[in-house]
Amino acid sequence: MTLIIILGKYLWLAGILASIVMSEVVTAAMGLLLKGEVTFDYLATGMVAAFLVSGIVVAGTMKMEELERRRQEEVAKNRALRASERRYRTLIEVANDAILVTDAETGTLVDCNRQAEVLLGMSRNEIIGQHLSNLHETGKDLEEAETDCISRLLRGKTGTIELSLIRADGTSIPVEVSSSAFEMDGRRYVHGAFRDITQRREAEDRIKHLAHHDPLTNLPNRVFLHGRLEQAVEFARREQKQVAVMFIDLDNFKRINDTLGHRIGDALLEQVAGRLTENVHGSQVVGRLGGDEFLVVITGNHVSTTATAMAKRILESICRPYTVEDYQLHSGASIGIAVYPADGNSAETLMKHADAAMYHAKSKGRNTFEFFSQAINRGVRERLEIENGLRDALKHGAFRLHYQPQVDLATGSIRSVEALLRWRHPVLGVITPDRFIPIAEETKLILPLGLWVLDRACHQLRTWRNDGIAGIRMAINVSVKQLQDEAFFEALGSIVERHGLSGSDIELEITESAIMENLSRVQAILKSLRDYGITLSIDDFGTGYSSLGRLKLLPIQSLKIDRSFVRDIETDQGNAKICDGIIALGHSLGLKIIAEGVETAAQKVRLQDAGCDAIQGFLIAKPLPADEAAKLISRVNAIT
Numbered sequence: 112m113t114l115i116i117i118l119g120k121y122l123w124l125a126g127i128l129a130s131i132v133m134s135e136v137v138t139a140a141m142g143l144l145l146k147g148e149v150t151f152d153y154l155a156t157g158m159v160a161a162f163l164v165s166g167i168v169v170a171g172t173m174k175m176e177e178l179e180r181r182r183q184e185e186v187a188k189n190r191a192l193r194a195s196e197r198r199y200r201t202l203i204e205v206a207n208d209a210i211l212v213t214d215a216e217t218g219t220l221v222d223c224n225r226q227a228e229v230l231l232g233m234s235r236n237e238i239i240g241q242h243l244s245n246l247h248e249t250g251k252d253l254e255e256a257e258t259d260c261i262s263r264l265l266r267g268k269t270g271t272i273e274l275s276l277i278r279a280d281g282t283s284i285p286v287e288v289s290s291s292a293f294e295m296d297g298r299r300y301v302h303g304a305f306r307d308i309t310q311r312r313e314a315e316d317r318i319k320h321l322a323h324h325d326p327l328t329n330l331p332n333r334v335f336l337h338g339r340l341e342q343a344v345e346f347a348r349r350e351q352k353q354v355a356v357m358f359i360d361l362d363n364f365k366r367i368n369d370t371l372g373h374r375i376g377d378a379l380l381e382q383v384a385g386r387l388t389e390n391v392h393g394s395q396v397v398g399r400l401g402g403d404e405f406l407v408v409i410t411g412n413h414v415s416t417t418a419t420a421m422a423k424r425i426l427e428s429i430c431r432p433y434t435v436e437d438y439q440l441h442s443g444a445s446i447g448i449a450v451y452p453a454d455g456n457s458a459e460t461l462m463k464h465a466d467a468a469m470y471h472a473k474s475k476g477r478n479t480f481e482f483f484s485q486a487i488n489r490g491v492r493e494r495l496e497i498e499n500g501l502r503d504a505l506k507h508g509a510f511r512l513h514y515q516p517q518v519d520l521a522t523g524s525i526r527s528v529e530a531l532l533r534w535r536h537p538v539l540g541v542i543t544p545d546r547f548i549p550i551a552e553e554t555k556l557i558l559p560l561g562l563w564v565l566d567r568a569c570h571q572l573r574t575w576r577n578d579g580i581a582g583i584r585m586a587i588n589v590s591v592k593q594l595q596d597e598a599f600f601e602a603l604g605s606i607v608e609r610h611g612l613s614g615s616d617i618e619l620e621i622t623e624s625a626i627m628e629n630l631s632r633v634q635a636i637l638k639s640l641r642d643y644g645i646t647l648s649i650d651d652f653g654t655g656y657s658s659l660g661r662l663k664l665l666p667i668q669s670l671k672i673d674r675s676f677v678r679d680i681e682t683d684q685g686n687a688k689i690c691d692g693i694i695a696l697g698h699s700l701g702l703k704i705i706a707e708g709v710e711t712a713a714q715k716v717r718l719q720d721a722g723c724d725a726i727q728g729f730l731i732a733k734p735l736p737a738d739e740a741a742k743l744i745s746r747v748n749a750i751t
């Protein structure tokens with residue numbers, strides 16, 4: 112080789128020399144021929160030989176030159192290759208990402224950088240030669256998705272994918288891979304840049320957790336529960352299984368929250384969440400829908416049996432006393448259960464039906480559970496019809512007011528009338544306020560409806576005044592929801608004044624149970640109403656177990672004895688004693704006492720003897736349309 116190189120370098124000289132020698136030889140030979148010293152044949156042979164020699168020398172020279180040129184090209188190519196390799200190595204070594212180069216045909220790793228060693232916790236020697244798929248985490252669901260990722264990678268599909276790698280210590284690490292394919296020496300390779308996305312994943316997981324969990328109890332929230340229920344229904348549909356949805360609502364929570372404050376209420380909810388979690392196992396899920404409402408999802412074969420046993424356990428565990436700070440608290444729960452497929456085939460329907468069953472359980476007496484039934488369903492449908500009907504009735508002015516007089520027992524005159532709502536539903540017929548007022552309260556329709564009542568009742572009183580019927584006050588029922596509405600007081604003032612009336616023309620009746628359950632929230636508004644001159648009475652008194660101490664806190668002027676106590680007052684000693692007690696208690700607090708539901712003269716006499724101040728009931732009159740009420744007032748008050 113060296114010889115070829117030397118020859119390659121110098122044979123061109125030999126070629127030149129050969130040409131010079133050849134021309135010399137030709138010149139000398141021609142001279143010899145002319146001089147006749149050699150024959151032509153001899154000369155020709157010599158010349159041919161000389162030509163051949165010099166031809167060989169020239170061809171050799173040219174070949175050597177060609178070899179030398181190629182050699183130099185080879186050297187330059189190798190040098191460029193080495194430089195490019197150096198550049199490539201520098202580049203992959205300074206890269207922030209872990210680089211793994213894989214043989215696309217075999218899936219074997221053929222190169223890696225230092226970052227890859229750090230990422231995987233393995234040395235270069237341990238990495239190279241491994242199959243790429245050995246480095247990714249396996250797991251049932253993951254495997255399928257990631258096998259696809261790996262094959263995409265090996266097919267040289269460019270772009271970014273995410274997968275989990277498994278490190279030497281067995282821990283898994285989420286990575287984002289940007290890959291590109293290239294060819295070298297006729298083989299295809301895939302260059303993958305692997306970026307550790309642990310932090311991003313953690314942040315994403317944190318956000319996902321927050322979005323799907325209730326921050327107070329850390330239980331799954333409504334969004335999560337709804338999704339999980341949808342999945343459970345889908346799974347049950349495919350696999351011919353059942354799903355039970357258990358709607359749990361705490362009894363007593365609102366009162367605890369209102370009287371002891373949110374901090375105590377929150378601590379109670381946390382403890383309740385803990386007890387619920389203790390009762391839920393395996394694939395069963397428990398979560399908080401909001402407030403004091405929780406939901407459990409059970410999937411399986413005999414879910415009704417499982418749900419019954421679980422409901423009993425939950426009721427038993429929720430009932431146990433709670434210690435929160437210095438308080439010993441007691442709560443209970445009402446549970447409604449709906450089952451797929453019998454009670455509905457979507458998450459929404461099942462939740463709605465479990466909710467309806469829960470309400471039914473609550474109405475049957477607390478701390479009990481109830482399965483959804485068609486009877487409940489009818490109730491739900493009717494309730495929905497009433498709710499929609501209320502909206503229409505409000506829009507189309509389908510409500511009426513009737514007026515029932517209250518008679519002052521001392522004078523026998525009518526001093527006030529109570530405005531009572533009347534509504535005829537287009538399909539369901541006459542619906543009593545006891546049925547539609549709670550729905551109006553739940554749907555907040557009571558706010559516009561209550562204002563309508565105020566407006567009509569004030570309008571009526573003004574009309575009577577204009578017609579010469581004086582000295583009458585208008586008693587109007589208000590719901591606690593109305594009192595809690597910030598705009599209520601202002602609206603009331605402007606309605607009263609618009610009709611040329613004053614606060615003292617109005618009496619507001621608020622039911623005892625509602626006022627006692629919301630005492631702290633409504634106290635200030637009651638005071639403002641009182642300051643405005645409005646008379647406040649507690650309706651249905653005797654049913655809400657008010658203590659004397661709490662009554663004293665209220666700026667009220669009268670109590671209305673509930674008609675259930677008046678009903679058998681002549682014969683029932685118990686009821687008679689209750690009426691006597693209420694009258695004595697009320698008078699001791701300086702309150703006026705009105706008895707409701709007086710139907711007989713005997714009841715009237717008994718109440719009068721007990722010192723009752725006024726009565727209201729069918730004995731005087733049923734609630735009457737305005738014109739009939741006006742006639743009655745005029746007649747009674749003309750006599751007295």
Ligand SMILES: Nc1nc2c(ncn2[C@@H]2O[C@@H]3COP(=O)(O)O[C@H]4[C@@H](O)[C@H](n5cnc6c(=O)[nH]c(N)nc65)O[C@@H]4COP(=O)(O)O[C@H]3[C@H]2O)c(=O)[nH]1
Binds near residue numbers: 515530532622651
């Ligand atoms: N058995 C019998 N019943 C008698 C007698 N005298 C009166 N009643 C009935 O007793 C209820 C008295 O009204 P309430 O205790 O305020 O009880 C009312 C009141 O709490 C509520 N309500 C009625 N109108 C309104 C309203 O405009 N707003 C609000 N928030 N509630 C209303 O609905 C409840 C029921 O009202 P109504 O069905 O009109 O029933 C009325 C009345 O018709 C009687 O001698 N015997």
